[in-house]
Amino acid sequence: MKSYHIAVLPGDGIGPEVVSAGLEVLSAVAARLGDVRFTTEELAVGAAEFLRNGDPLPAYPLSVAPYRRSVWEERRGRWTPRS
Numbered sequence: 001m002k003s004y005h006i007a008v009l010p011g012d013g014i015g016p017e018v019v020s021a022g023l024e025v026l027s028a029v030a031a032r033l034g035d036v037r038f039t040t041e042e043l044a045v046g047a048a049e050f051l052r053n054g055d056p057l058p059a060y061p062l063s064v065a066p067y068r069r070s071v072w073e074e075r076r077g078r079w080t081p082r083s
Helices: 015-033 047-053 059-067
Strands: 002-009 036-042 070-073 078-081
Touching: 002 015, 002 059, 015 036
Parallel strands: 002 036, 002 070
Antiparallel strands: 070 078
């Protein structure tokens, strides 16, 4: 079984809804294929994170995302595969 660890950066605005829908699609793909598994880690970024901690893009998401197989970013609403 292939396994993919995906960093999820939902951001603000419509981002959480868009990312949520994208994750539902990934779940359906995994169920349909049967031999693939997607695990996700949601990383807090954006205006809400700025209000909580004073930084819209804290160090942890920056340090973790490059090491994930893929990144789902709200601001572009696209899937970015990593080699």
